[in-house]
Amino acid sequence: MSRAVAFEVLRQITGEGAYANLALSKRLAKAKLSARDAALVTELVAGTCRAMGTYDRIIEAAAGRPLTSMQPAVVDVLRLGTHQLLAMRSPAHAAVGATVELAKQRIGRRVTGIVNAVLRKVAARSLEEWLDVIADGLDEMGALALRNHHPRWVAESIADVLPHAEVADALAANNVAPTPTLVVRPGLASVEELGGTATSLSPFGAVREGAPSAVAAVREGRAGVQDEGSQLVAWALARSAGPEGPWLDLCAGPGGKAALLAGLARERGTMLLASELQEHRAQLVRNALAVYGEAHVVAADGTRPAWPQAAFAKVMADVPCSGLGALRRRPESRWRRHPEDVTELVPLQRALLDVALSSALPGGVVAYVTCSPHRAETREVVEQVVGARDDVEVLDARSALPEVPDAGLGPYVQLWPHRHGTDAMFLALLRRRPEVRR
Numbered sequence: 001m002s003r004a005v006a007f008e009v010l011r012q013i014t015g016e017g018a019y020a021n022l023a024l025s026k027r028l029a030k031a032k033l034s035a036r037d038a039a040l041v042t043e044l045v046a047g048t049c050r051a052m053g054t055y056d057r058i059i060e061a062a063a064g065r066p067l068t069s070m071q072p073a074v075v076d077v078l079r080l081g082t083h084q085l086l087a088m089r090s091p092a093h094a095a096v097g098a099t100v101e102l103a104k105q106r107i108g109r110r111v112t113g114i115v116n117a118v119l120r121k122v123a124a125r126s127l128e129e130w131l132d133v134i135a136d137g138l139d140e141m142g143a144l145a146l147r148n149h150h151p152r153w154v155a156e157s158i159a160d161v162l163p164h165a166e167v168a169d170a171l172a173a174n175n176v177a178p179t180p181t182l183v184v185r186p187g188l189a190s191v192e193e194l195g196g197t198a199t200s201l202s203p204f205g206a207v208r209e210g211a212p213s214a215v216a217a218v219r220e221g222r223a224g225v226q227d228e229g230s231q232l233v234a235w236a237l238a239r240s241a242g243p244e245g246p247w248l249d250l251c252a253g254p255g256g257k258a259a260l261l262a263g264l265a266r267e268r269g270t271m272l273l274a275s276e277l278q279e280h281r282a283q284l285v286r287n288a289l290a291v292y293g294e295a296h297v298v299a300a301d302g303t304r305p306a307w308p309q310a311a312f313a314k315v316m317a318d319v320p321c322s323g324l325g326a327l328r329r330r331p332e333s334r335w336r337r338h339p340e341d342v343t344e345l346v347p348l349q350r351a352l353l354d355v356a357l358s359s360a361l362p363g364g365v366v367a368y369v370t371c372s373p374h375r376a377e378t379r380e381v382v383e384q385v386v387g388a389r390d391d392v393e394v395l396d397a398r399s400a401l402p403e404v405p406d407a408g409l410g411p412y413v414q415l416w417p418h419r420h421g422t423d424a425m426f427l428a429l430l431r432r433r434p435e436v437r438r
Contacts (some may be wrong), residue, residue, distance in 0.1 A: 002037045003080065003102045006044035010076045013049060013332055020049050020332045031089035048083040050331035050377050051149040051173055055082045057134045062121035063114075074111050081119045096120060113172040118323070148172055153339050154324060157374045161409070166418065173417035174327040174334075181228050182218060183256070185291055186263030201277045201404050201420065202231040204260065210275045221291040226256040227329070227416045229371075229422030233257070236400035237314055237367035238264040240429055245313030245364070249274040250302045250356050253281030255288030257318055262289050273307065275300045309358045310432075314365050319349045319358035321370040321377050325424030328417055342376050349377060353385045357392055360432040365395070368428040373414055378426040382412070386430065395429040 009027050012018040024045050028038050048055065056067055059078050065074050081099035084090040096119045103115040135143040141308040145155035148171035159167045182194045183205045191198050194215055196208025205228050208215070217223035234257045247265045252258040252274035262272040274289065274297045276282040282299035289295035300306035302317075322342050327334050349370070356366045362397070370377050386392050398404075404420065407413045413427040 001031075002040045003044065005033070006041045006048075006080060006104065007076060007102060007106055009045050010043070010048060010080065011073060014076055015044075015072060017336075020330065022417050032161075033107060038362075041253075043088065044080055044083065046177060046331050047087055048079050049335075051087065052079060052332070053151060053335050054131075054146060054149045054353060055086075055132075057146070058086070058122060058130045059118060061130070061134055063118045064434065067435055068212065070114070071107070071111065073107050074103065074115065075090040077107065077111075077115055078118055081123050081383075085119065085123050092123040096123060102117065111214075134200055138411050144168060144171065149175060149356065151270055151337075154327075154334055154337070157324065158262040160375055161414065162375050162416075163378060169418040170416060170424075176328060176417070177331075178227070178328055178417075179209055180212055180225060180317040181231075182206050182208055182212060182215065183231050183260060183304045184217070184223050184263075185221070185224040185259055186267055188263065188291060189217040189231070190278075191430070193217045194223060199231070201401075201422070202228045202235060204231050205233070221288075221315065224256060224259060224288065226260070227326075229325075229420070229421045229425035230257055231260060232314065232401055232404065232415065232422065233318075233367060233369045233425050233427045234260045234399060235310050236427055236429065237316055237365065238268075239263070240314070240367075240395070241363045242313045242365045242401050243361050243363045244270070245361050246270050246311070247272045247314040247316070247414050248307070248312040248356075248359055249316045249318070250352060250359070251318050252276045252285045252297070252316075252321065253278065255285035257316060258285050259288040259291075260271050261316060262292055266292065270313070271296055273298070273312070275302060275306070279300055303348070303355055305355055305359060307359065308359050310364075312359050312364060313361055314367075316354045316369065317352055318371075319352045321345060321349065322374060323371055324374055325371040325415075325426070328411055328423050329423070342372075343373055346376055346381060349381045350385050354382060354389075357385070357430060357432055362432055366430045366432070368426075368430065370426045371423055372415070373424045378414070378428075379410070382428045382430070393431050393433055398429050400429060401427075407435040 009023050012023045082093040100112050100116045104112050135146050145152045157171050192207035196206040199205035212218045212225050253276040258274040265272045274285045279299045285435045286295045286297045353368050394411050396411045398408045415422045415425045
């Protein structure tokens with residue numbers, strides 16, 4: 001049953017473009033498995049997605065033919081079997097037998113021969129032995145990316161912004177699934193209510209094993225699920241000195257940062273306006289803010305603002321990005337993304353940052369945030385936008401998070417899973433100068 005559920009989820013991910021976490025959550029809720037079986041399904045799906053590119057190379061080597069010559073469903077069965085054989089330490093005969101039976105039940109008897117033959121060849125070597133085989137002839141970066149289950153271009157983008165000695169650790173950290181991190185809604189819940197262990201850097205969170213819905217504050221909307229890095233960038237904006245006035249979350253969906261900012265704004269006697277392009281995501285933001293009573297949410301295009309210029313004391317611009325900073329939570333995305341995806345996003349990121357700056361009051365502060373460490377989405381966007389304006393200064397974002405060690409990247413903050421235990425969030429803080437000269 002567990003392998004069949006995992007196969008169904010994997011087919012949704014590879015065949016329909018589903019997000020692994022969402023597809024897995026929905027299917028597990030429907031299947032009503034025991035905790036042990038649900039954990040097995042989670043490991044099968046997440047582990048297979050995480051190392052999929054590496055497994056594909058191994059399967060091709062074992063089969064002696066390209067994956068494109070095989071039925072997509074057969075490829076997914078082979079991926080699941082390869083993960084069991086090479087990463088889960090399952091007995092070879094049991095893993096091969098169970099996967100062949102899965103192929104027979106879900107695809108048909110005619111494919112059992114190839115599944116059996118390929119997996120027996122996979123089982124003949126350990127993962128390290130297979131890595132030696134398929135890494136033969138690669139240069140250092142190619143081998144590093146392969147052994148850590150990343151596309152080369154992703155590994156290169158990380159190597160571009162980290163000391164060489166840390167690159168392997170950064171890639172390895174992306175392969176460790178994080179423990180769920182919870183966050184309070186300020187003024188409505190305490191960290192003690194969350195249970196678990198208080199986060200070491202953010203004063204609003206706790207790390208806790210198990211289903212978040214088991215916590216009363218989460219069920220009641222007085223707390224939520226949010227990576228500590230996201231908490232930190234919101235906190236940095238909230239504690240930055242600025243004028244009096246309302247706050248704006250420019251790209252607020254699905255609402256995690258907006259909920260934290262709304263609570264912090266209330267504590268300072270002001271309000272937050274949250275904007276989100278898509279109506280269904282705007283509704284998610286409304287749901288997240290409903291616990292505070294009236295929710296100020298608009299469904300609007302951030303590049304064509306539905307508000308006047310120079311209206312907000314603080315602006316959060318957490319722009320759409322490649323998501324390369326969240327690979328440990330979205331394991332499949334590393335194989336879906338391509339360099340051109342970053343290139344296509346950059347004009348939108350620049351446009352949104354420019355609007356965010358124009359939306360700020362004189363003296364107001366803007367936080368430019370991405371869940372990506374890629375240079376093109378981070379420093380280069382900030383430098384291009386600031387360089388085209390004469391009314392903006394770059395603040396030292398590090399001073400807004402003095403508790404966070406080793407996060408400085410020039411005047412910016414760059415968080416890392418291997419250094420901070422967070423997603424790889426980037427933060428730039430910018431101030432619109434009081435003397436506006438556009």
